[in-house]
Each structure stands twice: as structure tokens, then as C-alpha cells.
Amino acid sequence: MTGYLLSAFIYLCAACIAVPVAKRLGLGSVLGYLVAGVVIGPVLGLVGSETTEIQHFAEFGVVMMLFLVGLELEPRMLWTMRTRLLGLGGLQVLATSALFAGAALLLGLGWRQAIAIGLLLSLSSTAIVLQTFSEKGLGGTEGGRSAFSVLLFQDIAVIPMLALIPLLAAPGLLSDSDHGAGHGELSLVAHLDGWAYALVVVGAVAAVIGVGHFLSRPLFRFVAETGLREAFTATTLALVIGIAVLMSLVGLSPALGTFLAGVVLATSEFRHELETDIEPFKGLLLGLFFITVGAGIQFPVLQENLAVVLGLTAGVMLVKGLILFGLAMLFGIRRSNGWLFALSLAQAGEFGFVLLSYSQQNHVLEGELVSVLALVVALSMFLTPLLFILYDALVMPRYEDNSGQREADHIDSRGPVIVAGSGRFGQVVNRLLRANNIGTVVLDRNPAQVQNLRNVKIPSYFGDATRPDLLHSAGIEEASLFVVAIDDRAQAVELVKHLKHAHPKLPVLVRAFDRLHHYELEDVGADFVVYEAYHSALEMGTEALRRLGYHPFRAEKLRVAFDEQERRGRAKLYEAWREKSEGEKYGTTHTELYIQLNETMAQIMRADRDDGHTRLERGWTPPPRGYSDKLADVDPDAGGSGGA
Amino acid sequence: MSLEKRVLVLFAHPSLERSEVNHDLLNATRSVEGVTLIDLYAEYPSFRIDIDCEQQRLRDHDVVVFMFPLYWYSTPAILKEWQDLVLEYGFAYGHEGTELQGKWFLCAFTAGGRESAYREQGHNHYNIRELLRPLEQTATLCGMHYLPPFGLFGARSALEEGRVAAHVEGWRRLLGQLRTGELEPRRAREFEQLQHYLEQAEVTQ
Ligand SMILES: Cc1cc2nc3c(=O)[nH]c(=O)nc-3n(C[C@H](O)[C@H](O)[C@H](O)COP(=O)(O)O)c2cc1C
Numbered sequence: 090m091t092g093y094l095l096s097a098f099i100y101l102c103a104a105c106i107a108v109p110v111a112k113r114l115g116l117g118s119v120l121g122y123l124v125a126g127v128v129i130g131p132v133l134g135l136v137g138s139e140t141t142e143i144q145h146f147a148e149f150g151v152v153m154m155l156f157l158v159g160l161e162l163e164p165r166m167l168w169t170m171r172t173r174l175l176g177l178g179g180l181q182v183l184a185t186s187a188l189f190a191g192a193a194l195l196l197g198l199g200w201r202q203a204i205a206i207g208l209l210l211s212l213s214s215t216a217i218v219l220q221t222f223s224e225k226g227l228g229g230t231e232g233g234r235s236a237f238s239v240l241l242f243q244d245i246a247v248i249p250m251l252a253l254i255p256l257l258a259a260p261g262l263l264s265d266s267d268h269g270a271g272h273g274e275l276s277l278v279a280h281l282d283g284w285a286y287a288l289v290v291v292g293a294v295a296a297v298i299g300v301g302h303f304l305s306r307p308l309f310r311f312v313a314e315t316g317l318r319e320a321f322t323a324t325t326l327a328l329v330i331g332i333a334v335l336m337s338l339v340g341l342s343p344a345l346g347t348f349l350a351g352v353v354l355a356t357s358e359f360r361h362e363l364e365t366d367i368e369p370f371k372g373l374l375l376g377l378f379f380i381t382v383g384a385g386i387q388f389p390v391l392q393e394n395l396a397v398v399l400g401l402t403a404g405v406m407l408v409k410g411l412i413l414f415g416l417a418m419l420f421g422i423r424r425s426n427g428w429l430f431a432l433s434l435a436q437a438g439e440f441g442f443v444l445l446s447y448s449q450q451n452h453v454l455e456g457e458l459v460s461v462l463a464l465v466v467a468l469s470m471f472l473t474p475l476l477f478i479l480y481d482a483l484v485m486p487r488y489e490d491n492s493g494q495r496e497a498d499h500i501d502s503r504g505p506v507i508v509a510g511s512g513r514f515g516q517v518v519n520r521l522l523r524a525n526n527i528g529t530v531v532l533d534r535n536p537a538q539v540q541n542l543r544n545v546k547i548p549s550y551f552g553d554a555t556r557p558d559l560l561h562s563a564g565i566e567e568a569s570l571f572v573v574a575i576d577d578r579a580q581a582v583e584l585v586k587h588l589k590h591a592h593p594k595l596p597v598l599v600r601a602f603d604r605l606h607h608y609e610l611e612d613v614g615a616d617f618v619v620y621e622a623y624h625s626a627l628e629m630g631t632e633a634l635r636r637l638g639y640h641p642f643r644a645e646k647l648r649v650a651f652d653e654q655e656r657r658g659r660a661k662l663y664e665a666w667r668e669k670s671e672g673e674k675y676g677t678t679h680t681e682l683y684i685q686l687n688e689t690m691a692q693i694m695r696a697d698r699d700d701g702h703t704r705l706e707r708g709w710t711p712p713p714r715g716y717s718d719k720l721a722d723v724d725p726d727a728g729g730s731g732g733a
Numbered sequence: 734m735s736l737e738k739r740v741l742v743l744f745a746h747p748s749l750e751r752s753e754v755n756h757d758l759l760n761a762t763r764s765v766e767g768v769t770l771i772d773l774y775a776e777y778p779s780f781r782i783d784i785d786c787e788q789q790r791l792r793d794h795d796v797v798v799f800m801f802p803l804y805w806y807s808t809p810a811i812l813k814e815w816q817d818l819v820l821e822y823g824f825a826y827g828h829e830g831t832e833l834q835g836k837w838f839l840c841a842f843t844a845g846g847r848e849s850a851y852r853e854q855g856h857n858h859y860n861i862r863e864l865l866r867p868l869e870q871t872a873t874l875c876g877m878h879y880l881p882p883f884g885l886f887g888a889r890s891a892l893e894e895g896r897v898a899a900h901v902e903g904w905r906r907l908l909g910q911l912r913t914g915e916l917e918p919r920r921a922r923e924f925e926q927l928q929h930y931l932e933q934a935e936v937t938q
Contacts, residue, residue: 649781707784712822 096136096143103129104376116474117217119439122376123467126383136384144381144446150374151443152333153367155344158244159351160360170238177235177416178242181434184412185211189405198458201257205448206462208250210405214438215240217473221433225477228567232429235422239413239434247440251342254444257453286340293339297332297346301353309359313536313551325366358539361532361550364562375439382442382463390460398461402468406476410435425488432476432484436469505530506570507563509554509584511542514600514621515574519547530563534575555584557591565592573599573615582609589614604659608666627652646708662689738837738914740768741794745801745809747774753892754843754885754900755802761901762800765908769794773811780814787819788832796837796911797877799868802888803844806857806864816871825875834876837911837918839927840865841904843888851886862925878918883907883927907931 103125111121129135167174190207194200218240222228228237305328312324332350333343354360391398410431417427445462448454454462505528508519515531522529531549533539542549552559554575565571571588575581581599588597598617601607610618627648634644742762746755762770771790777783791797801808823830842861850857851864861882862869872879885891885900907927910916916930924930 653781708782708818710821712827716822716827 096139099129099135100125100377100380104380108376114474116471117214117220118376119214119216119379120467120470122379123383123470126380127386128383129380130384131386131388140381140384144378144385145450147374147378147381148443148446149333150371150376150378151440152343152347153329153371154375155244155248156329156347156351157364157367157371158241159348159353160355160364162241162245162352163355170241173235173238173420174242177420178239178246180416180419181239181413182211182243182246184416185409188408188412202454202458205254205257205444205453208253209441209444209448209462209466210409210437212243212247212438212440212444213240213409213434214436214470214473215244216439217436217470218433221474221477227429227433230426230429231422232417232426232433235417235420235426235430236433239430243438243440245348247443248342248345248348250444251344251447254447254453255451257448258451289339290341293335293341293346294349296335297349298353301350305354306357306359309357309551310536310540313359313362313534316534318553321362322366325363326370329367358536358543358549358551361559361562362552365552365556365559368558368562379439379442382446382467385460386463386467387460390457391464394457394461394464398464398468401461401465402472405437405465406435406469406472409437425484428484429480432480433473435476436473437466438470441466505564505568506572507532507560507565507568508572508574509533510573510575510600511538511547511549512574512576515572516542516547518572518574523547530568532559532563555580555587557587560588565595568595571595571597573597578602578606581606582613585610585615586613604662605666607659608663611663612667658689665689736914737767737912738795739793740796740798740908740911741790742768742770742798742800742841743773743812743815744770745773745799745812745815747809747811749774752802754888754897755800757897757901758800758841758843758904761905762908765905765912767912768908773815774809777811780811782811782815782818784818784821787815788821788824791819791836792832794836795914796839797833798839798841798911800841801843803842803846803861803884807867820871820875831876836877837880837916838868838872838877839880839911840868840882840884842882842884843891844884844886845889846886848886860925878922880916880918880921881924881927881930903928903931 104122107125107128108118108121111124112118130137130140186204186207188207189210190200190203193203193206198206218236219228222233222236227233309321309324312320328350329347332346336343336346354363357363413434414427414431417423417430422430442463445454445459445466449459506522508515508522508529508531511519511531511533515533519529519531529548531539531542531547532552532554533542533549534551534553536551539549539551550563552563554560554573571592573581573584573588575584581601585597585599588595596616597614599610599615599619600621601610601618602621604620607618607620630651631644631648634647635641639647744755744759744762746752746759749756749759759770759772762768769790773782799808799812801812804810807813820826821830825833842865844851844861846857847855849855851860853859857864861884865882869879883904885896887894887896891897891900910931921927921930924933
């Protein structure tokens with residue numbers, strides 16, 4: 090036990106030092122984990138042989154990752170991206186794999202190894218590239234969007250690749266004690282005939298889709314209604330692990346199963362909550378995985394093969410870049426966008442490691458070759474920031490004069506409005522925005538409410554908007570506005586505080602319940618606060634005046650005058666409230682303070698009225714009877730004008 | 734020209750998103766230094782004009798410009814509302830209403846009709862100076878110096894005929910001249926349109 094805890098401690102420490110440093114340097118977290126692994130493994134020798142074991146465990150992070158990839162795949166989005174996804178992505182993976190496989194053959198490797206190498210080198214680093222895009226604001230450019238399509242295709246392509254690799258297992262190598270992917274584990278299908286096996290497989294896939302589609306939603310709703318976060322998390326984990334187990338039992342790739350489940354749940358109202366729940370587990374496990382990769386790097390191998398590794402890395406990046414550039418030309422991605430596309434994706438990626446370790450387990454690739462390839466993949470990832478620097482320094486200046494194009498690119502990537510809380514209030518806000526084709530993401534923590542909204546085709550998600558991680562998966566980084574209309578006053582204040590702290594530039598509009606709430610919200614930095622009932626009550630009051638015989642326009646003027654007074658008073662009251670001590674503001678004296686404030690308000694109103702009834706109805710006052718409109722004759726050229 | 738004049742442009746266009754000319758005029762005005770530009774429909778979307786604030790603005794400037802597309806031979810509604818509310822007795826007119834005395838007043842319009850239609854024989858029967866008489870007389874009653882209107886005719890086809898840029902440029906130049914006060918209201922007053930005066934002034938120079 091202590092031993093395990095000690096290594097866990099070492100891994101975590103290494104991660105929490107290396108990852109922030111790597112991020113600061115613009116290298117991305119994947120490289121941070123790798124470096125951490127290198128430090129605790131080959132450099133300091135703190136961890137040793139157990140890494141391979143941990144690696145197998147950590148690979149479950151990949152399964153979770155594919156679940157998340159699946160969740161992101163809304164069919165509608167896929168459909169709009171179809172040309173780029175299949176065209177760009179498909180051709181990139183095919184051409185790159187074929188070229189590298191061919192090269193491997195020429196270098197004298199067997200065809201099985203050659204295919205595995207081709208596949209693993211064809212992938213790029215989703216993690217590094219997307220992170221860099223969002224840091225540099227390139228995601229909305231044509232080059233950025235095209236690169237995203239390719240990365241997405243690669244992420245999906247990993248699934249068939251994982252299925253393919255065991256089939257490549259070299260017969261010579263397989264004769265070892267254990268059996269490929271089977272590993273002598275539990276299996277339901279080991280003794281079945283071909284047709285029965287096929288039936289079981291189809292049945293299992295159907296079960297995943299069926300459960301995902303029909304059973305999971307009532308289940309999630311049931312669990313969500315308890316309001317217990319951890320119960321929901323447990324359910325989510327159970328779902329993912331359960332599917333993975335089922336898939337292994339029937340001899341299919343667990344990644345495929347969870348990916349399918351993810352796709353099925355992509356349109357569900359629980360999507361963001363699921364993402365939020367799985368994300369930390371995935372992050373940790375993948376991090377662990379990359380650390381073990383780093384720890385497994387063999388320095389002697391590097392020293393012996395330094396020239397080979399460097400040469401291979403340069404070759405891999407050059408070839409990938411050229412293929413990408415060719416594709417950019419083919420698909421009309423021109424100018425700076427073409428360069429961005431080619432340079433950003435020219436590295437190998439984290440899935441390369443996954444395929445590598447999978448190939449090793451399945452005895453497709455072995456020995457020094459694995460170490461060399463791991464070094465090539467890692468090195469190419471380390472060089473990626475360099476490619477972006479190249480882009481900034483050499484490519485951008487050449488196209489700077491054509492800046493109009495860049496701007497246009499940014500306009501259509503205006504982020505959505507996030508509406509937190511969709512009760513009676515949030516709904517109206519949301520409907521007005523949607524009626525004008527403004528994209529919104531609605532969050533609510535009442536599953537029944539979310540269901541109602543979805544019934545009328547308003548995209549809504551279940552989740553507690555006060556959780557930063559949920560906000561993240563709802564796309565807060567790209568959001569252009571945030572509307573807070575949740576029905577818990579304390580939480581609304583907390584949420585605004587968090588938003589203004591973590592995203593100071595994001596404008597936040599908030600619904601307040603009453604005057605005190607209004608002040609509290611203003612105090613924590615809300616950009617716009619509106620009283621929940623104020624405007625409808627004013628409407629009602631004006632109608633009352635009309636029904637009492639006031640001319641409708643007079644009633645309107647009185648309403649306006651009242652509203653203006655109220656606003657003035659509100660501003661003064663806010664000042665008075667701010668001057669109160671913290672204890673008075675938030676302490677037990679709420680009611681007392683409320684009464685005080687109301688009295689002050691009444692005083693202000695009275696003073697305003699005494700100051701002149703005329704003020705209140707000032708507009709359109711006719712001149713006094715019998716006034717003289719004779720004016721002193723004005724000399725048009727007098728008064729400082731002077732001639733030219 | 735010791736002191737620069739402070740120019741206030743009150744702009745009114747209720748559907749800017751469809752505008753082809755005023756949109757550019759607005760942007761051009763924005764970029765001229767020392768000119769205060771108020772987009773009235775933006776500031777008072779529900780016509781709740783703040784009388785005190787508007788009167789203070791008038792006090793703070795020497796030249797007042799109404800900038801608008803011609804709607805029914807007059808201004809869009811908010812400019813009329815602005816007059817009805819802001820030009821109060823005791824402020825703009827009446828015995829003690831002398832706040833506007835000696836300031837300059839100018840209309841900068843765009844009109845859908847061709848200039849040839851704004852003639853006695855044309856189908857609008859009156860020229861633009863005549864049609865804007867109510868504004869001229871309002872300015873005069875408030876003791877202001879009325880400058881003839883500056884405008885663009887045939888505004889609905891100006892974009893495709895490539896006339897917008899030149900007009901915007903002319904407007905920018907005029908704003909500069911208003912700033913330095915190098916116009917002569919007494920002489921300008923004789924012309925139907927300000928352009929005619931400006932062209933003539935250029936010739937005589
Ligand atoms: C309600 C309305 C009334 C109009 N009345 C006139 C008019 O009386 N005389 C005229 O020449 N053009 C008239 N027009 C045309 C506008 O003056 C013309 O559309 C505008 O100057 C174009 O400028 P913009 O592209 O910046 O909107 C009218 C337009 C509208 C919408």
C-alpha cells in the first residue's frame with residue numbers, strides 16, 4: 090500500500106511541476122507529462138519496472154478520451170463538415186500512412202510493421218494543436234477550421250486502427266506465451282463458431298446503442314433528480330466502464346464501444362454533464378499514460394541512435410508537411426491559411442504513443458524500434474511550437490497586407506451566448522436570441538425543465554452552471570455573452586463572482602430578485618442587472634392608470650417619469666448600501682436593512698416631487714400665455730466667425 | 734481663427750442596417766477629431782430623450798448639425814421629438830431663452846429623389862432649401878445662424894453610381910471648415926445649398 094502511494098505521489102508531483110511549466114512555455118500539457126516522465130524515470134530513476142503495468146491501466150484514459158470524442162460529435166456538425174472531414178482528413182491519413190509504410194518497407198521492415206508505423210505516424214497531436222489554436226485565436230480561420238477537421242477525422246480513425254493492429258500481429262512473435270489482445274483474459278467468445286461470434290458481436294454493439302439511446306436517459310434523469318453530484322458521476326463511470334467490459338468480453342475494442350456510446354449520447358441533454366464528469370478522469374489517466382511513456386524512454390537508445398532519431402524526425406515532419414500542403418492546394422486553402430494548415434499538423438501525436446504501446450503489446454513492433462519511434466513522435470511534438478513560431482514570423486508578415494481576409498474569418502466565429510437557468514425568465518431571453526439566429530447554449534439543473542425545452546427543440550443541457558468545468562464544456566472560452574437567470578440568489582452571486590474573476594472580459598447580464606440582490610450582484614461586477622418583476626409591474630401600474638381614465642400617453646409619461654426617479658433613487662441607495670459594513674450588508678439584519686432602504690427610497694421620491702411637479706411632466710410644456718417671441722436682431726456674421 | 738469651433742452632430746437614422754450612404758457618413762464623422770457625434774436612435778431607442786443632457790450638449794458646442802436621411806421632406810421622427818422636448822421656452826426661445834444665440838445651425842441630409850426633381854418644374858415642386866424652411870425658421874427664432882443644407886441627392890443609386898466616396902470626402906472637408914470657422918454665414922446664406930457656396934468660395938480663392 091505504502092509503495093503504491095509513494096509512486097502515486099511521485100507521479101503526481103512530477104506532473105504538477107512539469108505541466109504548468111510546459112504550458113507557460115507554450116509547449117502544451119502533453120509535453121509536460123512526457124518531460125515529467127523522463128525526469129522521474131531515466132533521469133532520476135525514481136520509478137522503474139512497474140511503469141509498464143501502470144501504462145496498461147492508464148490506457149483506459151484513451152477509452153475515456155474516445156467516449157469524449159464521441160460526445161463531441163453532433164451529427165449536424167459532422168454533416169456540415171463532411172467534405173473537409175472525409176476529403177481532407179481521409180486523404181491525409183491515407184496518403185501519409187501509405188507513404189510512411191512504403192518508406193518502412195524500403196528500409197527493410199516487414200509489411201505488418203510497415204503498416205503499423207504508417208498508421209501511427211499519420212496522426213497529429215490534437216491536444217497540442219487545438220490548445221495552440223485557442224491560445225493564438227486561430228481556431229476561427231479557414232486554416233484552423235480545416236486543421237480541426239483533419240484532427241477530428243484522425244481521432245475517429247484511431248478506432249479502426251486499434252482494431253486493426255491485433256490482426257497485424259506477426260505469427261512469429263505471437264508464438265510467445267500470451268495471446269495478442271486476448272492476454273488470456275476473460276472472454277465470452279473464445280469457443281464460439283464464426284457465425285455465433287458474429288451474432289454476439291452485432292448483439293453487443295446493438296446493446297450499446299440501445300442502452301445509450303433508450304435506457305441511459307431515464308436512468309440519468311432518475312439519478313439527476315436526486316441532486317447528488319457524486320451519484321451522477323458514479324453512474325457515468327459505471328456506464329463507460331460497463332461498456333468497456335462488455336466490449337472486451339466479446340473481443341471488440343473497448344474504445345470502439347465507448348466511442349459509439351458517446352456518439353449516441355451526443356445529442357442528449359446530459360452531454361455537458363457527462364463530459365464534465367469524465368473529463369478529470371480522462372485527463373488524469375492520459376496524463377499518467379504520457380508520464381509512463383516519458384519514463385519508458387531509453388536514453389542509451391537515444392545516444393546510440395541520435396543521428397537516426399534526428400534524421401527520422403526531420404523526415405517525418407517534412408513529409409507530413411508536404412502532404413498537408415499539397416492537400417491545402419487541392420482543396421483551395423490558400424495563402425496564409427494553407428501554410429497554417431500544413432505547419433500546424435506536421436507533427437506526430439499522442440495517439441501515436443497509444444498505437445505504439447498497443448503494437449508492442451500485440452507484438453507487432455518490438456525492441457529498439459519502439460523506443461526509436463517513441464523518440465521520433467516525442468521529438469516532433471516538442472518541435473511543434475517551433476512550427477507556430479515559424480508561421481508567426483515568416484508566413485504571417487507576407488500576408489499581413491491582406492488583413493481584410495483575416496478579419497472576415499473572425500467574424501463568423503462569434504461565440505454563442507450562454508444562458509444559465511431556463512425558468513420563465515431565462516426562456517424568454519433565450520427565445521428572443523434564438524428568434525434572431527443567435528446561437529445559445531442553455532444550462533439548467535432541473536432535468537424535467539431541460540426535457541421540456543428539448544421537446545420544443547431548444548438545445549439545452551443538464552448541469553449545474555456554477556461548476557467551472559461544466560462552463561468549460563459549454564464553451565465559455567468562446568462565448569460572447571453570459572446571461573445568468575438561475576433561481577438561487579446566493580448561487581447567482583457566486584456564479585457572477587466566478588465569471589468576473591475567471592473571464593473578466595466576458596459581459597455578464599444578470600436577473601435579480603430584489604433590490605438587495607441587485608446590489609450584491611452589482612458589487613461582484615455584473616455588467617447589467619435587471620429586477621425580475623420590475624418591468625412587468627410597471628406595465629401593470631401603467632395599465633391601472635389608463636383604466637382610471639388617464640390618457641394612454643399621459644400614463645406613459647408618468648410611467649417614464651416614475652422609472653427615471655426610481656433609477657436615480659436606486660443609484661443613490663446603492664451608494665448608501667455600499668457604505669454599510671460587510672456585516673450589515675450580509676448579516677442577519679437583512680430585513681432591517683431592507684426597511685431602511687425602502688424608507689430612504691421614499692424620501693428620495695418625495696424630495697424629487699417637491700423639487701417641482703413640473704419636472705415630472707416636463708416634456709411638451711407650451712410657452713406661457715402671451716409670451717413675446719420678439720428677438721433681438723442677430724447679426725449672422727458677428728460672434729467670432731470672421732471672414733476668410 | 735483663434736478658437737476652434739466645437740461641432741455637435743445629431744445623427745438620426747432609424748434603420749442603419751439597411752443604410753448605404755448614412756452609414757459611411759456616420760463612420761467618417763466619427764473619425765473627425767473635435768466633433769461630438771450623437772446617434773440619437775442609439776441613445777434613445779424608445780424616444781425617452783434626456784432634456785437636461787441634450788441642453789447641456791447644446792451649451793457645450795458652437796455648431797449644431799442635424800444629420801439625417803430625408804423622410805417625407807423632413808427629418809426622421811426622433812429629430813422632431815428632440816426639437817419638441819429640448820428647445821424649451823426659457824432655454825432656446827422666449828425672453829430669457831438665449832442659450833443658442835450666435836451658434837451655427839446646419840442640416841446634412843441625403844435624399845432619395847434626384848436634384849432635378851427638387852425644382853419648381855420637378856415633381857417635388859420645391860427646392861430643398863424651401864422644403865426645410867421650418868427648420869430654418871426654428872433656428873432663426875432661437876437666434877442661430879442658419880447655413881444652407883448640405884446634401885446628397887439620388888441617394889438610393891449613389892452607391893452603384895460610385896458617388897458615395899466623393900460625398901463622404903466632401904462632408905469630411907466641410908466638418909474641418911466648420912471646426913476652423915472659415916465659413917461666412919452671411920454670404921453662405923444666399924445659396925440654396927451649401928455645396929454651391931463652397932464651390933464658389935473655392936473658385937474665388
Ligand atoms: C419613410 C421614408 C420617407 C422618405 N421620404 C423621402 C422624401 O420625402 N424625399 C426623398 O427624396 N427621399 C425620401 N426617402 C428616401 C430616403 O431619403 C433615402 O432612402 C435615404 O436618403 C437613403 O440613405 P441611406 O442609404 O443612408 O439610408 C424616404 C425614405 C423613407 C424610408
